[in-house]
Amino acid sequence: MDFDKVGTYAAEHTTADSELVKELIAASKEDLEHTDMLSGRQVGQLLTMLIKISGAKRVLEVGTFTGYSALKMAEALPKDGQLFTCEYNKRYEDIARTFFEKSDEGSKISLLMGKALKTIPTINGSFDFVFLDADKINYPKYYDMIIPRLKEGGVMVIDNVLWDGEALQPEGEKAEAIDQLNKQITADELVEQVMLTVRDGVTIVRKK
Numbered sequence: 518m519d520f521d522k523v524g525t526y527a528a529e530h531t532t533a534d535s536e537l538v539k540e541l542i543a544a545s546k547e548d549l550e551h552t553d554m555l556s557g558r559q560v561g562q563l564l565t566m567l568i569k570i571s572g573a574k575r576v577l578e579v580g581t582f583t584g585y586s587a588l589k590m591a592e593a594l595p596k597d598g599q600l601f602t603c604e605y606n607k608r609y610e611d612i613a614r615t616f617f618e619k620s621d622e623g624s625k626i627s628l629l630m631g632k633a634l635k636t637i638p639t640i641n642g643s644f645d646f647v648f649l650d651a652d653k654i655n656y657p658k659y660y661d662m663i664i665p666r667l668k669e670g671g672v673m674v675i676d677n678v679l680w681d682g683e684a685l686q687p688e689g690e691k692a693e694a695i696d697q698l699n700k701q702i703t704a705d706e707l708v709e710q711v712m713l714t715v716r717d718g719v720t721i722v723r724k725k
């Protein structure tokens with residue numbers, strides 16, 4: 518099976534992004550040399566579905582990039598929903614803020630600039646839903662920091678858990694950190710989880 522073709526076919530048969538989200542993707546591609554950090558339609562729509570199905574209201578995202586997944590999640594949240602998203606790169610911030618301001622759902626989003634390990638503790642309260650998609654090397658630290666603040670029944674989605682297959686036989690620091698987190702989740706009796714082979718690997722964790 519040709520996995521690139523399968524991925525394209527799956528994306529084509531997944532609900533399309535809103536016009537504004539499509540505009541954000543186009544603007545990101547125009548302004549930046551590389552946009553492969555965008556999580557893409559399958560992951561974006563998975564987040565949308567999980568937020569709607571779970572009725573989540575308070576969301577934390579670690580890793581905004583240009584705002585694709587944040588905007589997808591804000592569009593899925595109810596009117597009184599809140600989304601906190603963490604980023605440290607000014608160039609990405611400018612694009613994200615432009616589109617958050619353009620969106621009718623943008624008022625739900627608070628963008629926190631700075632290293633996420635420092636900014637997450639400044640947010641009060643607990644979370645119904647978390648999307649972890651920033652620096653892979655700190656994945657285990659983010660998990661330890663966030664899981665106590667995830668409500669019972671709350672969901673954490675973690676992207677890139679396969680790291681292009683390198684997590685299976687990790688050699689570099691990033692692959693090792695991802696594999697460490699994958700093992701940690703598997704051993705964690707406080708949660709149940711499923712690792713999906715969607716795109717670069719996505720784990721859905723539910724706190725019992």
Ligand SMILES: C[S@@+](CC[C@H](N)C(=O)[O-])C[C@H]1O[C@@H](n2cnc3c(N)ncnc32)[C@H](O)[C@@H]1O
Nearest residue numbers: 554555556580582585586604605632633651652
């Ligand atoms: C994979 S991208 C996020 C993609 C985004 N979730 C989306 O779907 O479009 C990861 C982002 O995390 C940011 N990042 C990396 N390390 C960070 C840190 N320590 N604190 C805050 N942001 C960080 C990067 O600048 C990058 O924009």
